[in-house]
Amino acid sequence: MDPTKVKIPPMKDLNIDNITENTITINSQGDDPRLTYLMERLVTHLHNFARETRLSTKEWMTALNFLVKVGQITTDVRHEYILLSDILGLSLLVDAIDHPKLPGTTEGSVLGPFHTHEAEEISSGSGMSSDPQGEPCIVVCTVKDPAGNPIEGVKVDIWETDSTGHYDVQHADRTGPDGRCIMKSDKNGEFWFKAIVPVPYPIPHDGPVGQLLKLLKRHPWRPAHMHFMFEKEGWDHLITALYLRGDPYETSDAVFGVKNSLIVEFVPAPADIAAKYGVPEGTKYLKHDFVLVSDKETEKLRDDNALKAMQQLGRKVKLLNHLPVPDVD
Amino acid sequence: MDPTKVKIPPMKDLNIDNITENTITINSQGDDPRLTYLMERLVTHLHNFARETRLSTKEWMTALNFLVKVGQITTDVRHEYILLSDILGLSLLVDAIDHPKLPGTTEGSVLGPFHTHEAEEISSGSGMSSDPQGEPCIVVCTVKDPAGNPIEGVKVDIWETDSTGHYDVQHADRTGPDGRCIMKSDKNGEFWFKAIVPVPYPIPHDGPVGQLLKLLKRHPWRPAHMHFMFEKEGWDHLITALYLRGDPYETSDAVFGVKNSLIVEFVPAPADIAAKYGVPEGTKYLKHDFVLVSDKETEKLRDDNALKAMQQLGRKVKLLNHLPVPDVD
Structure with missing residues (x-):
């Protein structure tokens, strides 16, 4: 928790245009490349959703309260x-x-x-x-x-x-x-x-x-x-x-x-x-x-589909444990 | 609830490639164009996130259980x-x-x-x-x-x-x-x-x-x-x-x-x-x-920013109550 011990690129004056890259940067310090990739795509889509809809504060609050209710009605027998x-x-x-x-x-x-x-x-x-x-x-x-x-x-x-x-x-x-x-x-x-x-x-x-x-x-x-x-x-x-x-x-x-x-x-x-x-x-x-x-056939098909889809999307990834992560080499 | 009274375009055999358009179609029967637009963008980003990450069932379940916990720890004084x-x-x-x-x-x-x-x-x-x-x-x-x-x-x-x-x-x-x-x-x-x-x-x-x-x-x-x-x-x-x-x-x-x-x-x-x-x-x-x-100045600035951003994104929208909705005319 000591700020001198975490290496965070300095951030300040975040706005509509620079918040996404900054959030991705701060989320990319972990040692799990799959989590880094999931968070990068999550933050990108979440922010683009807000930018494309010009999401209002009122709508944002309504959505968050909806999500709370979805969690709170959930029990062992109702997900x-x-x-x-x-x-x-x-x-x-x-x-x-x-x-x-x-x-x-x-x-x-x-x-x-x-x-x-x-x-x-x-x-x-x-x-x-x-x-x-x-x-x-x-x-x-x-x-x-x-x-x-x-x-x-x-x-x-x-x-x-x-x-x-x-x-x-x-x-x-x-x-x-x-x-x-x-x-x-x-x-x-x-x-x-x-x-x-x-x-x-x-x-x-x-x-x-x-x-x-x-x-x-x-x-x-x-x-x-x-x-x-x-x-x-x-x-x-x-x-x-x-x-x-x-x-x-x-x-x-x-x-x-x-x-x-x-x-x-x-x-x-x-x-x-x-x-x-x-x-x-x-x-x-x-x-x-x-x-x-069989597991093996499914795994191969899943890998093939993933690589094909990533190629079509133009994303530079490799598979790690059969799941895409950024290919930084 | 009578199925003969709801006009839903027939859906069957949904897969990775056609699920998004079908979900958007079924979500677009309401009479609130803003909600229709929000749902269209939400479903598009949610599905693209899953497609781009090849989200696994295990990761999906982990994420849903995380969201449940976020809801369940929320109280009147902790959101x-x-x-x-x-x-x-x-x-x-x-x-x-x-x-x-x-x-x-x-x-x-x-x-x-x-x-x-x-x-x-x-x-x-x-x-x-x-x-x-x-x-x-x-x-x-x-x-x-x-x-x-x-x-x-x-x-x-x-x-x-x-x-x-x-x-x-x-x-x-x-x-x-x-x-x-x-x-x-x-x-x-x-x-x-x-x-x-x-x-x-x-x-x-x-x-x-x-x-x-x-x-x-x-x-x-x-x-x-x-x-x-x-x-x-x-x-x-x-x-x-x-x-x-x-x-x-x-x-x-x-x-x-x-x-x-x-x-x-x-x-x-x-x-x-x-x-x-x-x-x-x-x-x-x-x-x-x-x-x-002033409210008025902010509203004008917000509208201008919204239209400018939508134009840059190439989205065909108009403003309704100062918020973007699809421009279907």
């Missing part, structure tokens, strides 16, 4: 900043950058704010929803590599709302996890479970993010979907969801998650399927095959 | 988001945009997070600090227009730390406002008060903003200063501060507030001054003349 990122399209973008997909492999979708770490592991064929009002269904899946080989022992996290469109954590009187489970794929890459047919629901809009949506004349609805997350060492972490075809919000998802390749159909189980899985004929049935990409 | 804006140079920038100054008039400086609305009005000659450890001083001021005419009845808000470098609100056991007051300029534009000589102090660095400063190897110190805020109908609201010459942090203020024209010197009061103000000879004495700009 309003993830929600804000979701409705601004940032979550979709970051996932697309970080988890590029090869053709023919399962695309990613938004995580959303309702994943928890308390789901219980169930075995194939078990149920993951206790909601008697929901329409029963069975979901039969495989998880394979791009060549079609099954992947055994993948940890699969699955979560969905109840029939009222609420996740378990949204009920104040809940007694434990519901509408969520963890499964492991077997040696054929298979896992299947009983659940309820997903319904469309509005994202929580009783907080600051809901107020923003209202100001923007946007609805808060998400089309009916079921979340899936896949994890196994050596394979790229996959966060995705399956969406129901024909949902009224299919092309206006409040958080931009829908992809054509992730749209599915529940069909009435024919007699042979019903018998195989021990459910009444006509029970809603979904079959889906997921395809994972 | 951590103002602090964050201050150390990123945004506060200085917004003030410079919103309150442009004509040559020869008093420049602005950062508000900081410690202004409150509970200071008591005192009459000229009264004291505003009860700290017996502080070095006593008298501050003798005038407030005038650019032509040198005194401005009567200006509400002046003044605040400073105690001798330990803390504002009253930073003491858990405080009983009321201290080190802050409100005064009114008299018919000669004069006001004077007793205070203590300001000391340098670190901005609160026990929270997330302090952690960020540490990561960036920046110190949290502000040079010794006294805050002033001027308010009178017809005159541009002036938020400023006076800084002590020779302070060790004069050229490395953690929040970028120092300007040459705002650097002052406390001198020992000579015999005549001491007699005039009824203090012992040699008491530290500061004389300063503030110059306000």
